[in-house]
Amino acid sequence: MYNVKENLRKVLADLPEGVRLVAVSKYHPNEYLMAAYEEGQRVFGESHEQELKQKHASLPDDIEWHFIGHLQTNKVKYIAPYISMIEAVDSMKLLREINKQAAKSNRVIDVLLELHIAEEETKYGLTLDACRELLAAGEWRELQHVRICGLMMMASYVEDTEQIRREMMTASAFFDEMKARYFADEDSFCERSWGMSHDYPIAVECGSTMVRVGTTIFGPRVYP
Numbered sequence: 001m002y003n004v005k006e007n008l009r010k011v012l013a014d015l016p017e018g019v020r021l022v023a024v025s026k027y028h029p030n031e032y033l034m035a036a037y038e039e040g041q042r043v044f045g046e047s048h049e050q051e052l053k054q055k056h057a058s059l060p061d062d063i064e065w066h067f068i069g070h071l072q073t074n075k076v077k078y079i080a081p082y083i084s085m086i087e088a089v090d091s092m093k094l095l096r097e098i099n100k101q102a103a104k105s106n107r108v109i110d111v112l113l114e115l116h117i118a119e120e121e122t123k124y125g126l127t128l129d130a131c132r133e134l135l136a137a138g139e140w141r142e143l144q145h146v147r148i149c150g151l152m153m154m155a156s157y158v159e160d161t162e163q164i165r166r167e168m169m170t171a172s173a174f175f176d177e178m179k180a181r182y183f184a185d186e187d188s189f190c191e192r193s194w195g196m197s198h199d200y201p202i203a204v205e206c207g208s209t210m211v212r213v214g215t216t217i218f219g220p221r222v223y224p
């Protein structure tokens, strides 16, 4: 087995207090997750509903599952009963559906709004203007079963660390703007989810509170 425990310890040692680790376990087998679990890791990130369903059914109950991928509205109902956080919400339509399904389970689901700042075109997420508009419109305030806990983004996948830093600092400044404007009284709006295997040390310098790290802990993903 890839040296999961040792890698996990190394990543954790890099994280200052106040920065949490989401261990991104998509495409990795249960043994790998259990190795991390035995080291004390409880928060895992998955991005496919079917895979998450199997893992949730067979792994310990006290794992907190974060859905980190693009979520189709027709899949929300399957994860709503148990998901801890949905990290990549990028439309009002999805937010409404999460609210509806959370209500059926009698839950309030924590979510992050995903920003599109990277220059790559294929990425999902709200532009800064679209995010401003979504929050300004105010409909989200009526959704009793979702709680917006912060922002998530992926920086461009590039070698240029200055570009990565620029994008993350943009996200960080935008967080401060939204916090001041809409969430000044909400302690729960506090999460800045940026940083992956190749850029989490930069993310930590750019105000991240939650890094999502897969490959550095579990090794290369094996796609079916």
Ligand SMILES: *Cc1c(COP(=O)(O)O)cnc(C)c1O
Binding pocket: 024, 026, 047, 068, 069, 154, 196, 197, 198, 212, 213, 214, 215, 216
């Ligand atoms: C897969 C994935 C990650 C983890 O990527 P690594 O490079 O393996 O650390 C982080 N965030 C999201 C949204 C992902 O889909």
